[in-house]
Amino acid sequence: MIIKIYNAHIIDPFTSKEGIADIILENGIISKVYFKKKISQLKVSKSSSSVIEINAKGLYVFPGLIDMHTHLREPGYEYKETIRTGTLAAVKGGFTSVCCMANTNPVNDNPEVTYYILAKAKEEGSCDVYPIGAITKGLKGEELSEMAMLKEAGCVAFSDDGMPVMNSMIMKRALDYSKSVDAPIISHCEDLALTEDGVMNEGKISFYLGLKGIPKASEEVFVSRDIILSKYSGAPLHIAHVSVKGSVELIKRAKEEGVPVTAETCPHYFTLTEEAIRDYNTNAKVNPPLRTEEDRQAIKEALKEGIIDVIATDHAPHHIDEKKVPFQEALNGISGLETALALSLRLVHDDILSLRELIEKFTVNPAKILKINKSGIKEGASADLIVVDINKAWTVDKDKFASLGKNTPFDGWKLRGKVLLTIKGNKVFDMRKSG
């Protein structure tokens, strides 16, 4: 299979190259990248079974995106999502690498589960899967998991995501121990005692709806705690799904002081606020919850200033029955792989980030934190790139999602920016015709 992409605007933070180029892929390898000064006018011949030619004038080519925070649900929750459907959703959204969280059943706290995930991914997956192992056995927050063996089996980081590590001493030990394993701890910052049985952000709207609120302090208290533990330990800490202005301020100060902390946020935190819940919309129920406009602006600022390094999806698919219940009974989560890039491109359309800065948050930044080696778009490398029309208008239709999870608050939204092709090795995913 030969793929020829002409006149694409490449932005590749891995090679630091940017410009108009022709790319030729042969049998899954990038055989030629030819940067040029002028766009060539050419007629593209009709694709055959062995040759695809694409005139990418006006289109962008980026390295395949990396999602640092996904829930693939397999093993154990295949009714919500499988590795097959989850990775398919990923490539549709432009992601060629996903890091799947450990809160499966059984929990990924031992190498056997890691091997299972990797085997399944190899057999049925559409993209690279990098498992994230648990910090504690069974996510119970009591005993450390076998981090070294998990790393050797293929885990790239450790997280009890879904749960915080409530006991500060255990978290301290985890951070200390992780230094010997050379993989970062990703922290889900939430004080369960402050959260209690809250179901949305505590504020005007929670009162209005008669729903129990989760104070912002719940996130901030643990962001603060984990930063301090990281400071004293010297172990790298990555803070998952930042949602609150206060957290941003803590992370900023920590970075200024040289604490080895990095942070991520998710598209829903810079797109929506608690207002999205006003009519008890369970598709907007997520943990951490959607916050206020003040927080949303702070998250955008933080992305701009580099305080938040990564945009991750926290893709959390659920079965329709788990959302078709009264609000407080609904499970938390948004199925986000297929809308993440388009929602994030709004930051570019609104001049918050340059396109390059945005792509960094999906590529070099997560790769660096997880020490994943990606070559980028360079001759001799395995193909790992996406072709994107950043201006193409489309309407979100959850029923067309490749993900089994149709739980999205963005259904029906008109977005700008679509992934047209995702090419990983010799797998080509062509989304040009579909809606």
Place this chain on the structure above:
Amino acid sequence: MEKELLNEKEIERILTRITHEILEKNKGAENICLIGIVTGGVYISERIKNKIKKIEKIDVPSGSLDISFYRDDINFSRKRKIIKPTNIPFSIDEKKVILVDDVLYTGRSTRAAMDALMDFGRPAEIQLAVLIDRGHRELPIMANYAGKFIPTARNEKIKVYLKEISGKDSVVLITQ
């Protein structure tokens, strides 16, 4: 389009005649009571009561009856009228009740009023007095005392204006 059928003087004469007919049939004003069907019937009932007072020097017990809860058309989302309270401050047992309404049409309001009265007690007799009978009965109901019989078409409407509500007395025919 509105056409006046009865003016103030004509209405006045009709009510006087009805009053005399009531007194004649019931051999006086003992043991009768007047109950007006909300809304138009109430004021007409009061006027009859006042006339009886002038003629026989007797205060006939009077009350008002809202029939909303007895209607048979609850499912057909008609424009809901404002409910005025029912007020029957006396026992109707063994009495001759004269129901008073402004317009008799299909007969359903009268049927509802009779059902309501049965829940209030056991009258000796129920008689019906109306200012206008416009025909088109859908139930076997007749007025004992009718002011004027006005044949109408189904798409026409009869509106009774009363001084107590609209400042004037007039009966008009409205054609769509």
Place this chain on the structure above:
Amino acid sequence: MKDLVGIKELSRQDIEEILNTAKAFKEVLQRDIKKVPTLRGKTAINLFFEPSTRTRTSFELAEKRLSLDVLNFSVSMSSVVKGETLYDTLKTIEAYNVDYIVIRHSSSGSAKFVSEHTPASVINAGDGTNEHPTQALLDAFSILEIKGRLDGLKIAIVGDIIHSRVARSNLYLLSKFDTDIRFVGPPTLLPVQAPDNVRIFYDLKEGIKNADVVMLLRIQLERQKGAFIPSLKEYFHRWGVKKEDFSYIKDDAIIMHPGPMNRGVEISTEVADSSRSIILRQVTNGIATRMAVIYLLTPREA
């Protein structure tokens, strides 16, 4: 209007229509035959996932007085215990072809959820900590009977506001009229962000000063366990309404309580039994108000 899911969705006009209709029904309840045939042949089901004798009895009486056929479904005999979802319970009930569903459930927003999935008319009898609209309506009716108006009144709501659906529904209703509303209680039981038109008071005497109406809310023992208040004794000391507090409220002010009362916690015995308390009247008005609500709703053609 198909459903009564909350006061939030009602206009001032809707509320006035309901209260006006309730007045007519109150008269019916004073007759010898306390029944009208208006909804004869229709069926209502009382779907109570939370135990409640008072509210359910009140609704049941209201339904029967309207000549409805009544079904009662309470959680002890339900398959909910076996893990059936609210949605499935609802669909089963629908197979019985009911016209009206009165629902009390522990999840906020559950009445709205049910109303969206059935053509029957849904009446919220209390959904979690969200709303209890018929309570607010009967409260308003009771105030109206005595004061003759809602506009211009000063109302103090005292107690466990954040956990109270009665407080919320009353807040929304009274906010649609020209009223001065105060929330009074310990900081732990008051909203973190008060609605704009409400003044917050931690001190009872300050909060009820010159009030025309004092609404008391029930304090549950769980609040002591959850560290919201140190003890019921301290609560009574600081926020329980006692006889001496009468000197702060207007001379013709009334005391209200949705019931059941905790004597010696939110209210002293003398106040509960005083002539200022209209608590029993509230119960009587409950039936007429609920009759009005059911009468005014129209189920959708299935």
